[in-house]
Amino acid sequence: MTDxxxxxxxxxxxxxxxxxxxxxxxxxxxxxxxxxxxxxxxYDRIQLCILRGRLRSEAETRKAIRDQAKQGSTAAQKLFxxxxxxxxxxxxxxxx
Numbered sequence: 001m002t003d004x005x006x007x008x009x010x011x012x013x014x015x016x017x018x019x020x021x022x023x024x025x026x027x028x029x030x031x032x033x034x035x036x037x038x039x040x041x042x043y044d045r046i047q048l049c050i051l052r053g054r055l056r057s058e059a060e061t062r063k064a065i066r067d068q069a070k071q072g073s074t075a076a077q078k079l080f081x082x083x084x085x086x087x088x089x090x091x092x093x094x095x096x
Contacts, residue, residue: 024051065080
């Protein structure tokens, strides 16, 4: 992966997507799924494209929430903390 692609990966993670969502978003880089120990074999190319489109839209919304939270919006801060909690719960459930 190039430095720009790694930066995009880092940015995507900053929106509190879980490991499976990140692996799906970067499915063209098998080392991402491998590093995260995520099996994407259940998805075909079409399913991955649909999922990526949905995740990109969601990323835009999460970015807006994060930006508003940084500016001091209490409601946005709560929403972003909920995203963090959800991601942690998803990752804990995947480990079991």
